[in-house]
Amino acid sequence: MSLEINPSGFDVGAEVRGIDIAKPLSPEILMELEAAFVAHQVLLFRDQPLTPQAFAAFSAQFGHLQRHIQKAFWHPNVPEIVYNRNVDESGKFDEMAARRGVTDNLREGWHSDTTYDEVPAKATSVHAMEVPSHGGATCFASAHRAYDLLPDSVRRRVSGLRVEFALGSNPRNAQAQFLSQKLTQEDQSRPTVSHPVICRHPISHRPAIYASPLLSVRISGIDEAESDDLLETLYDYIHAASADGYRWDHHWRVGDTVIWENRGGLMHTGRLDYPRDERRIMIRCTIGSSPIEPYSA
DSSP: OOOEEEEOSSSSOEEEESOOTTSOOOHHHHHHHHHHHHHHSEEEEOSOOOOHHHHHHHHHTTSOEEOOSOGGGBOSSOTTEEEEESBOTTSOBOHHHHTTTEESSHHHHOBOTTTTSSSOOSEEEEEEEEOOSSOOOEEEEEHHHHHHHSOHHHHHHHTTOEEEEOSSSOTTOHHHHHHGGGSOHHHHTOOOEEEESEEEOTTTOOEEEOOOTTTEEEETTSOHHHHHHHHHHHHHHHHHHTSTTTOEEEOOOTTOEEEEEOSSSEEEEEEOOSOTTSOOEEEEEEEOOOOOEEOOO
């Protein structure tokens, strides 16, 4: 069976068929996948259960693996993997663990991963090991569309501005503050980092909103009231770009692997809408690194 790339029908996302991801990818296949990754921003590989070691090996073909800031969730045998799970070590529901990367309210949860790093990751990969009977989808929206929706007046306001990000010291978002409790004291006190409010993807060069509701703290160089107003305006357009018909909601099955874009142009968040007495256990890799490039019209 040959490689197939089947678009989701939404702004982002495609399912990949015809390859065994437990085996090393040929240079030719990897090149095709990298091109599909730029085109679709999210790639899904269905129904291929992997060991943690095999999942890490698959992910590493797209870039070096980073160790995630949430050390409390590192995999005991493969520290380049972190758990995304809703239970603690004893198997009881863990509210803090369950809320990592998910939200009750889509508008407040949109983000790109590791924006609190000076050089964020290229990509994130996640593999499903246990899933609830329903709910728990991961939602993806195009930040390129969000930029395209901006009026010219807003584009002029944000041109050249930079936005600060933090996980451990983020008073704007209660969810981020809650999640930071699992960080070490050193990581909680990490200074903010800044990136362009409007970025361009390093390969496609398409512009996108990079400020995000979950992890942005403030826009640098303007007063707090104007920063708050401008951020809320940008979030309105991200929310508009995540409307039904544009947004892709991935409903997980055991053995699914998804890899998604962090270089600008994509926002994602999970839904906390599944039965609390059912387990949801994923493993995750943080892949590569890529500076966020400013966009100039």
